[in-house]
Amino acid sequence: MIIVNGKEINLTEDTTVAEYLEQNQYQVKRIAVELNGDILPKYSYSDTMLKDGDRLEVVTFVGGG
Amino acid sequence: MDNTEIKKADTFTLGGKEFTSRFILGSGKFSLDLVKACVEKAGAQIITLALRRANEGGLANILDYIPEDVTLLPNTSGARNAEEAVRIARLSREVGCGNFVKVEVVRDSKYLLPDNYETIKATEILAKEGFVVMPYMYPDLNAARDLANAGAACIMPLGAPIGSNKGLSTKDFIQILIDEIDLPIIVDAGIGRPSQACEAMEMGAAAVMANTAIATAGDVPAMAEAFKKAIEAGRSAYLSGLGRTIERGASASSPLTGFLQD
Numbered sequence: 202m203i204i205v206n207g208k209e210i211n212l213t214e215d216t217t218v219a220e221y222l223e224q225n226q227y228q229v230k231r232i233a234v235e236l237n238g239d240i241l242p243k244y245s246y247s248d249t250m251l252k253d254g255d256r257l258e259v260v261t262f263v264g265g266g
Numbered sequence: 267m268d269n270t271e272i273k274k275a276d277t278f279t280l281g282g283k284e285f286t287s288r289f290i291l292g293s294g295k296f297s298l299d300l301v302k303a304c305v306e307k308a309g310a311q312i313i314t315l316a317l318r319r320a321n322e323g324g325l326a327n328i329l330d331y332i333p334e335d336v337t338l339l340p341n342t343s344g345a346r347n348a349e350e351a352v353r354i355a356r357l358s359r360e361v362g363c364g365n366f367v368k369v370e371v372v373r374d375s376k377y378l379l380p381d382n383y384e385t386i387k388a389t390e391i392l393a394k395e396g397f398v399v400m401p402y403m404y405p406d407l408n409a410a411r412d413l414a415n416a417g418a419a420c421i422m423p424l425g426a427p428i429g430s431n432k433g434l435s436t437k438d439f440i441q442i443l444i445d446e447i448d449l450p451i452i453v454d455a456g457i458g459r460p461s462q463a464c465e466a467m468e469m470g471a472a473a474v475m476a477n478t479a480i481a482t483a484g485d486v487p488a489m490a491e492a493f494k495k496a497i498e499a500g501r502s503a504y505l506s507g508l509g510r511t512i513e514r515g516a517s518a519s520s521p522l523t524g525f526l527q528d
Contacts, residue, residue: 206319226324233317233360240360258319260357264301264328265316265341266292266428266455266477 203255212251219246222259232261276505278450278472280312280419281366281398283337287311288467289497290339290452291490292477293328300486301331308490314339314368314475317358329363339400341368348387355392367392368422368454369401378428382409386416393417402454405439410447420449420472426456429478433462437469444470460489460496467500468508 203210205221212221218241222229234241235258241249251257277284291310293301305313313336315328332338340358345351348371355367369392371384380402386409389399398419403409405423413421423440426432433456434440444451450472457463463474474497483489 225322227320227322228324228327231327231329231361232320233357233362235357240356242360243362258357260317260361261320262315262328262338262340262358262361262363263318264293264296264298265343266294266314266475 202253203251203257205257206259216251217247218249218251218257221251221257222246227259228261232259234259276501280400280450285311285337285473287494288473288501289463289494290314290454290473290475291480292475293332294477295481296486298326298328298331301328302333303487304480304490305333305336307487307494308480309494310336310490312337312339312366314341314477316341316343317354317361318344337366338363339366339368341370341402342388343370343372345369345371345388346373347371347381348384348391351384351388352391355388355397356395359397365396366398366400369399380404380424382406385409386412389413389418390416400452405436405443407439407442407446410443414447414449418449420452421447422452422454422475424455425453425462425466426458428455430456431458431479431482432456433458434465437465440466440471441469460492463493464496464500464503467497468503470504473497 237256277286287309289308289310290312291308292314315338317340342351342354345354351369351371359365369385369388371381372378373381382403385401385403389401392399400420400422401413401418402422410421423443426435452473453466453471454475457476458479466474476493480489
């Protein structure tokens, strides 16, 4: 199980960050990712395997003042 | 006098970028389809954004509605201390839309007043990391000097509480910053009417930021345009040098000789 944006997610097979983002249709060029409190650079998405207990934050821009 | 000399464009600079528009547009409380029209009507070259958790499912993103030549200014809203502001700023830069950041540290949820002390701490860290730091602050001269020393690119004092549309409640203190701080002073928060934006520019502010005043207007793009005109008028007035006031009595505008009864 991993936690994405505060929500518990069960992964049934080995998944990289890139695969997870693609499967859930995140717009990769519009987001930033934090893995266990540290920024994960975009170039690391495809070689970072998600493991049990990982906490992922996926953020983007919204309207704001 | 050389009449062919081209008049230098009236610009101001932030982080090495030159801007001709002095209207910074906030993008909060808008429907996405109004964002583009507002940017165009406002003639804005800088637009603020907030960073939040992304939704899955490939939904429309506000970035799809902002023209590419507009400079994005992510804020650190939601930060309650310097550490959180730094985290949000770093994540914002990681999205890949530049290194501008509006530092906003608020720990008072009733009045949403900025915490100048934490703002200074965040500004110092982020400026060292190469961010163009635009700190939102309560207009205090000492804090503004500390922000300047910490590497801020400008100072963004509030006119009135965020979203209040009450105008230049802090006018006298903003004037002190304009007179004493050698950085662009950008009036942020509380500006509710074009006339108030105009007044801030007449005082010598480098730019004005507005969001709620426009987002809550009857005709949103039309209000964006009204603000643009007011800001330009105020800037022209400032550059022209305002006429003097007299405390008592009057001063005739028409000649005091040659009346018909003479």
